[in-house]
Amino acid sequence: MDPDRIFPSFTIHTPRDIVFGRGKSALLPSLLPASVKRVLVVSGRHAAGAEAKTIADALTASGREVRIFAETMAEPSPGAVDTASAAVRAWGADAVVAIGGGSVIDTAKAAAALARLDGSCIEYFKGSRELNVTDRPFFAALPTTSGTGAEMTNNSVLTDPATMIKKSIRHPGMTADLAVVDPDLTMNCPRGVTVASGLDALVQAVEAFVSPKGTDYTRALSKAAACKLYGALKSLTLEPWKPAADPFMPDAGFRVDMAEGSMLAGMAFAHAGLGAVHGLAHPVGSLLHVPHGVSCAILMLPVFQFNMNVCGRLYGELAHAFLPKEDRPDAALFIAAMRELSLGLGVPDHLRDYALSEEHLPFIVANCRSNSMKNNPEPMSDEQVETLLRSLI
Ligand SMILES: [Fe+2]
The missing domain is CATH 3.40.50.1970 (Rossmann fold)
Structure with missing residues (x-):
C-alpha cells in the first residue's frame, strides 16, 4: 500500500x-x-x-x-x-x-x-x-x-x-x-470591487476548507481566512452604503482584515484547490461576462447546499467560528449566514441579470470540468450541473 x-x-x-x-x-x-x-x-x-x-x-x-x-x-x-x-x-x-x-x-x-x-x-x-x-x-x-x-x-x-x-x-x-x-x-478600491473580490476570497477560503485535498496546514489557514473575511464583509452590511459618501473609505481595520484574509485564503487554496463554485464560475463568467467575484457569490449558495451531505460537519465548524454565540456547529446556520451576508451586500441570488438562459447550459456543462470541479467534495453530474444552473435562471 x-x-x-x-x-x-x-x-x-x-x-x-x-x-x-x-x-x-x-x-x-x-x-x-x-x-x-x-x-x-x-x-x-x-x-x-x-x-x-x-x-x-x-x-x-x-x-x-x-x-x-x-x-x-x-x-x-x-x-x-x-x-x-x-x-x-x-x-x-x-x-x-x-x-x-x-x-x-x-x-x-x-x-x-x-x-x-x-x-x-x-x-x-x-x-x-x-x-x-x-x-x-x-x-x-x-x-x-x-x-x-x-x-x-x-x-x-x-x-x-x-x-x-x-x-x-x-x-x-x-x-x-x-x-x-x-x-x-x-484603500482606494471602490465598493463594488471590494465586495466582489472579497466574496471571491471568502468562497476560496470555504472551498479550500472543505476540499478533499485539505490538510491541517490548509484548514488552519482557510478557517482563519474565512473568519476574517466573513467578519469584515458582515460589517459592511450593518451600515447602509451611501453613494453620496463616495469615495468608498471604510476604516483601516476593515482593509487590513480583508487583505490578511485574502492572503491566507490564497495560501490555503494554492495547496488544497477549490471546488464547484470555481468550476462553474469560469465558464459562466467568460460566457456571460459576469465579474469573477460576482459569479462566485451567486453560485456559492446552490453549490454549498449541494455539498451539504458531505460537508455538513465542516460547514458547521465554520458556522460555530462565524457566530460564536451559537453553541452548536450547525451546517444550516452556515448556509443561512452566507445567504444573509450575500443579500446584505446586494448580490443577487440568480443570474437573470446576466441573461443566463437554457441555450447557455451546453457550453457551461462542456467547459466546467476543470481541476476545481474535479476537486468538489460531492461529485456533480452533467444533469446536476444543469439543474443547479436552471435554479439561477
Ligand atoms: Fe476565485
Missing part, C-alpha cells in the same frame, strides 16, 4: 518571502535582490496607476532603471500575456513587479514565466507545449484588491477570446519570489 494514501503527504510552494502590513510596499526597493538593475512594473491602465507610479519612483530612487507597462486587460488573454512578455524581453528586465488586482498579477506572472521560453502563450494554454519554468526574471506581486490570492498561487487564469474558454496555465516555477501584501494599497 502506498503510504501517501494512508498518511498526510504534501509539498508547500509559497513565495519565498511574504511581507504583510500597512505601508510595507514602501520597503520594496530593499526587498528586491541587490542584483536587480532593470525592473518592469506591470499595472492596470487606470486602477492602481497612482500606487504603481509611487512604487516605480521609489525603485528609481534606489538606483534601478524602471519602466511601467500598463497595457493590461481584465480577464487577460494568452495574447495579452505575449504582449507583456515581449515588453519584459524588450526592456531586458531582470525583475517584474506586478501592482494591481488578479488580472494584472496573473498577466505579469505568466509574462515573467514565459519571457525566456520559446513559443507563444496560446500553445501552453492549449497544452501543445509543456510548461517548464526554470529560468525567469525575479517576480514580485503586490495586490491592490483583497480577493484573488494571485500573489500566492502558481497559476495564471486566462481566457481565450476565440473559444471563450477560461482556464489556467500553471507551474511551480511561476510562484512569486516575493509577495508584499500592503492593505494601504487597497
Whole structure:
C-alpha cells in the first residue's frame, strides 16, 4: 500500500518571502535582490496607476532603471500575456513587479514565466507545449484588491477570446519570489470591487476548507481566512452604503482584515484547490461576462447546499467560528449566514441579470470540468450541473 494514501503527504510552494502590513510596499526597493538593475512594473491602465507610479519612483530612487507597462486587460488573454512578455524581453528586465488586482498579477506572472521560453502563450494554454519554468526574471506581486490570492498561487487564469474558454496555465516555477501584501494599497478600491473580490476570497477560503485535498496546514489557514473575511464583509452590511459618501473609505481595520484574509485564503487554496463554485464560475463568467467575484457569490449558495451531505460537519465548524454565540456547529446556520451576508451586500441570488438562459447550459456543462470541479467534495453530474444552473435562471 502506498503510504501517501494512508498518511498526510504534501509539498508547500509559497513565495519565498511574504511581507504583510500597512505601508510595507514602501520597503520594496530593499526587498528586491541587490542584483536587480532593470525592473518592469506591470499595472492596470487606470486602477492602481497612482500606487504603481509611487512604487516605480521609489525603485528609481534606489538606483534601478524602471519602466511601467500598463497595457493590461481584465480577464487577460494568452495574447495579452505575449504582449507583456515581449515588453519584459524588450526592456531586458531582470525583475517584474506586478501592482494591481488578479488580472494584472496573473498577466505579469505568466509574462515573467514565459519571457525566456520559446513559443507563444496560446500553445501552453492549449497544452501543445509543456510548461517548464526554470529560468525567469525575479517576480514580485503586490495586490491592490483583497480577493484573488494571485500573489500566492502558481497559476495564471486566462481566457481565450476565440473559444471563450477560461482556464489556467500553471507551474511551480511561476510562484512569486516575493509577495508584499500592503492593505494601504487597497484603500482606494471602490465598493463594488471590494465586495466582489472579497466574496471571491471568502468562497476560496470555504472551498479550500472543505476540499478533499485539505490538510491541517490548509484548514488552519482557510478557517482563519474565512473568519476574517466573513467578519469584515458582515460589517459592511450593518451600515447602509451611501453613494453620496463616495469615495468608498471604510476604516483601516476593515482593509487590513480583508487583505490578511485574502492572503491566507490564497495560501490555503494554492495547496488544497477549490471546488464547484470555481468550476462553474469560469465558464459562466467568460460566457456571460459576469465579474469573477460576482459569479462566485451567486453560485456559492446552490453549490454549498449541494455539498451539504458531505460537508455538513465542516460547514458547521465554520458556522460555530462565524457566530460564536451559537453553541452548536450547525451546517444550516452556515448556509443561512452566507445567504444573509450575500443579500446584505446586494448580490443577487440568480443570474437573470446576466441573461443566463437554457441555450447557455451546453457550453457551461462542456467547459466546467476543470481541476476545481474535479476537486468538489460531492461529485456533480452533467444533469446536476444543469439543474443547479436552471435554479439561477
Ligand atoms: Fe476565485
